[in-house]
Amino acid sequence: MQELLPGETSEPARGQAQDALSRLRLSGPSPVPFPVALALNVAGGLLLSLAFPPAELWPLAFVALIPLLWSLRGAGPARGAVLGLVFGVAFFGATLYWIFLFGALAWFALTALSATSIGLVGAVGPSLLRDGRSIRSAIAFASLWTAIDWIRGLFPLGGFTWGSIGISQVDDRPLLPLATVAGVWGITFVVVAVNVLLFQAVAGNPIAWVRRAGLAVVAIALVLVPIAMPFSEPNGGSLDVAVVQVDVRPPPNTSAVQEDLLVARKNITLHRSLAGSSPRPDLVLWGEGSLDPAASSDPATMASVQEAIAQVGAPTAVGAVMNDPDGRQRTSELVFGKDGSRVDRYDKVHLVPFGEYVPWRSRIDWISATRQIPVDRAPGTSLHTVGAPGLPPFGTPICYENSFPALPRAFVRDGATFLVxxxxxxxxxxxxxxxxxLQMSRMRAVETGRWVVDAAVSGVSAFIDTHGRVLARTGLFQPGILRAAIRTSTATTGYVRWGDWLPILALIVVGISFLAPRRRPHPHPPSGPLPASPRTLVVLPTFNERDTIERVIAGVLERPEHPDLIVVDDSSPDGTAELVRPIAAQDDRVRLLERPSRSGLASAYLDGFTMALREGYDLAVEMDSDLSHDPSELSRLLDAARQHDLTVGSRYVAGGSVTNWSRARVALSRGANAYARFMLGLPIHDATSGYRVYRRALLQELLRTPLSSSGYVFQIELVMRSDRGGFDVGEVPITFREREHGESKISRSIVAEALWMVTRWGLSARLGRGPAA
Known part of the structure; x- marks a missing residue:
């Protein structure tokens, strides 16, 4: 092998490895048969639902995603989306079964909408699961799930958080402290990551038992390490709190007005039972809806409420629906002082769509179910704490609001020392x-480091400490007084301080993981050594190259490697073929292929490659016919071809250069190559170079399947397919000279095609449609 000139050593793209692949278009694991995949996801969704009440088998959450992960192997975006949607329908359909009380349409709509989030996970997830990269896969997939779950809590219509995996873990004592720093999102992230690690250990490509054990250890560590994190401990004083709970179920044939007044009277009567109690409670709580519109707008009822509160002599917070002077109806929390006077009020900010108002009412009024909500309530203007004389400030996220982690956090940041x-x-x-x-309230207690008191008009009422433990609770529709001492606090947890930092970070991780170039497959088996004097065919495509073709042919024929050449002419109007014809007639190393019309650069090279394979050539060379590629540099490319399956003459490696180009054009070319390198994960710096040498084995694989491009971008496609096929691609420096004769064939449409194709290939690979990554 000839010695290369100093500073011109060829640059191999990747080292060889022992594994071998037999095909260029590599594929990942074979997809699970579609009917089986559907069944797996129905089973997985139902299994995950068992982690939530009523079953509350929370450990199942750590394995429930494995059927989904298994079915996503080898899935493209469309198949993945369908499988994720099926999983989501099974999970949310079972978890939200109680929505059926409002009709099949309501249940189906909410289930389908919620399931789309897992459908999105299914569409994108396969692109983040990498064989042999278990930890990276776990981080990326868990980030995807966490980010989408967070977004589901924001959009549409203010979001819906029911069914967040992290909520199921409120009884997971080792893992739960993580919520003090990362919120429920941290719990979700860990549970999903554990699923991925266990899946990789039991269902991935065959791996050594040591690695399987290692993945299991990492999974266990993720769950157990947070046990070392402290829960937030309250630093304030004690308060004696009493919750009034009634049975709101009315007798048959009770009108809406009568029902409102009846519930109010029940609360008043039960509240009066606290009179004379010793010690007197520091705070009394009534549930949401204790004073519905007919009661809150009735002067006699409101007078009775205030009299009962004054009789007991304790500040009282009452859930009410208020018909306000502005004509709007609001869901409110009214705070009365111990003398019965109203001292504060909070109006619910985050209303329940299709529960407290109907979005797009004028457009969907034809749906009869919307008429069950006759009045659209108005939201409050701001989140703020409330208080009463003698009490520290506290927050009152009303019912549905407590399902959104950011809202209780906002109350605490506003100074709430406990939450009602x-x-x-x-x-x-x-x-x-x-x-x-109730599980959500328990999670909010841990996240915020605040005691939480659930005051339910008919159950479940509960006292929850900062560890998320339920210290006292009622049953459903069981009237009575639930009373306990709570602790106030001004301590700040990491979650209160930093908020939803984890899902935002997860979005960044997903973006990086998705955009990162795909990992190259294992190398193709080495093609073996070349003969001492390999047979070489140089392919010269021409269209109006009369001024340069003779010099190019002469330069090629002068090479000491004695290459043959073929000129593929597209009926050049300038008579290029007429010049080549006599040369080919006199020298059997020169051939001329005259094509009847202009068929393009890619097809010209493919015709030449086909001839090279048919006639047993060891090497085939791409080369321009306008002297932009110096024939004297061919020897260095042929020498490097002994080391690489594809050798590219590069302008952008050490020793390479471009002459007669403006700085702007060089920058544009470098930028285009950098974009292709990033999007496609290419191992070389000059994928658009047209001066290159292919070994026979590579050409045989490349020509097994048709190219998807026909313009100049086919140069990039051939490099991409060579690299993804596991072949060795290397570069040697060349000097590119701008043509002195004729006109460049590059046009804006060619540049646009290249940009589009590179983007499409890159996205396809990231979404799992391209060769395995």
Whole structure:
């Protein structure tokens, strides 16, 4: 092998490895048969639902995603989206079964909308799962799930958080402290990551048992390490709090007005039972909806409320629906002083769509179910704490608001020393809705480092400490007084301080993981050594190259490697073929292929490559016919071809250069190559160079399947397919000279095609449609 000139050593793109692949268009693991995949996802979704009430088998959450992960192997975006949607429908459909109380349409709409988030996970997730990269896959996929779950809590219509995986882990004592720093999102992230690690250990490509054990250890560590993190401990004084809970179920044939007044009287009567108690409670709480519109707008009823509060002599917070002077109706928390006078009020900011108002009412009024909500309530103007003389400030996220982590956090940042959650889940009867809601309050207690008191008009009422433990609770529709001492606090948790930093970071991780170039497959088996004097065919495509073709042919024929050449002419109007014809007639190393019309650069090279394979050539060379490629540099490319399956003459490696180009054009060319390198994960710096040498084995693989491009971008496609096929691609420096004769064939449309194709290939690979990554 000839020695290369100093500073011109060829640059191999990647080292060889022992693994071998037999095909260029590599594929990942074979997809699970579609009917089986559907069944797996139905089972997985139902399994995950068992982690939530009523079953509350929370450990199942750590394995429930494995069926989804298994079915996503080898899935493209469309298939993945369908499988994720099926998983989501099974999960949310079972978890939200209690929505059926409002009709099949309501249940189906909410289930389908919620399931689309997992459909999106299914569409994007396969592109983040990398064989052999278990930790990276776990981080990326868990980030994707966490980010999408967070977005689901924001959009549409203010979001919907029910079914967040992290909520299921409120009884997972080792993992739960993580919520003090990362919120429920941190718990979700860990649970999903553990699923991925366990899946990689049991269902991935065959790996050594040591690695399997290692993945299991990492999974266990993720769950156990947070146990070392402290829960927030309250630093304030004690308060004696009493919750009034009634049975709101009315007798048959009770009108809406009568029902409102009846519920109010029940609360008043039960509240009066606290009179004379010793010690007197520091605060009394009534549930949401204790004073519905007919009661809150009735002067006699409101007078009775204030008299009862004054009789007991304790500040009282009452859930009410108010018909305000501006003509709007609002869901409110009214705070009365111990003398019965009203001293504060909070109006619910985050209303329940299709529960407290109907979005787009004028457009969907034809749906009869919307008429069950006759009045659209108005939201409050701001989140703020409330208080009463003798009490520290506290927050009152009303019912649905407590399902959004950011809202209780906002109350605490506003100075809340404890949280009161007025609740009205009476419409859901004896279903698991109330227990699912209680889980959210438990998570909010841990996140904020505040005691939480759920004050439910008909259950479940509960006292929850900062560790998320339920210290006292009621059943459903069981009237009575629930009373306990709580602790106030001004301590600040990491979650209160930093908020939803984890899902935002997760979005960044997903973006980086998705945009990062795909990892190259294992190398193709080495093609073997070349003969001492390999047969070489130089392919010279021409269209109006009369001024340069003779010099190019002469330069090629002078090479000591004695290459043959073929001129592929596209009926050049300038008579290029007429010049080549006599040369080919006199020298059997020169051939001329005259094509009847202009068929393009890519097809010209493919015709030449086909001839090279048919006639047993060891090497095939691409080369321009306008002297932009110096024939004297061919020897260095042929020498490097002994080391690489594809050798590219590069302008942009050490020793390479461009002459007669403006700085702007050089910058544009470098930028285009950098973009292709990034999008496609290419191992070379000059993928657009047309001066290159292919070994026979590579050409045979490249020509097995048609190219998807026909313009100049085919140069990039051939490099991409060579690299993704595991072949060795290297570069040697060349000097590119701008043509002195004729006109460049590059046009804006060619540049646009190249940009589009590179973008499409890159996105296809990232979404799992291209060769395995």
């Amino acid at each position: 959650v007025p609740v009205n889940n009476a419409s859901y009867g004896f279903t698991a809705a109330s227990d699912q809601h």
